Amino acid sequence: MRHAIKTTLRAYHESKYSKLAGYILNYDANSSLEDKANFLLRLKYVERSALGGMSDQAIDALYASRVSERLSRLEKDVGLIS
Numbered sequence: 001m002r003h004a005i006k007t008t009l010r011a012y013h014e015s016k017y018s019k020l021a022g023y024i025l026n027y028d029a030n031s032s033l034e035d036k037a038n039f040l041l042r043l044k045y046v047e048r049s050a051l052g053g054m055s056d057q058a059i060d061a062l063y064a065s066r067v068s069e070r071l072s073r074l075e076k077d078v079g080l081i082s
Helices: 002-017 033-042 056-081
Strands: none
Touching (some): 002 056, 033 056
16 A cells, blocks of 8 residues: 555656656657657667667667556556556
8 A cells, every 4th residue: 555655646746746757748749760869868768979879770679668668667557546
């Protein structure tokens, strides 16, 4: 029960106060490679210097991996609440 309360509070706090991360994002809006790269940079998943040396496929793969990770955490939190 304690974990569920902490998770709920974290979700509330992130959705209310986080300007960068946001708790629920529309990942479908990041359809272009530039949007995906900006997402990775904004959330500090990759540094700008490293991004320049990455192939388009590597950027897509990293983006997909990070989105999957974030959605898994969200589903876990939703499962604890409902």
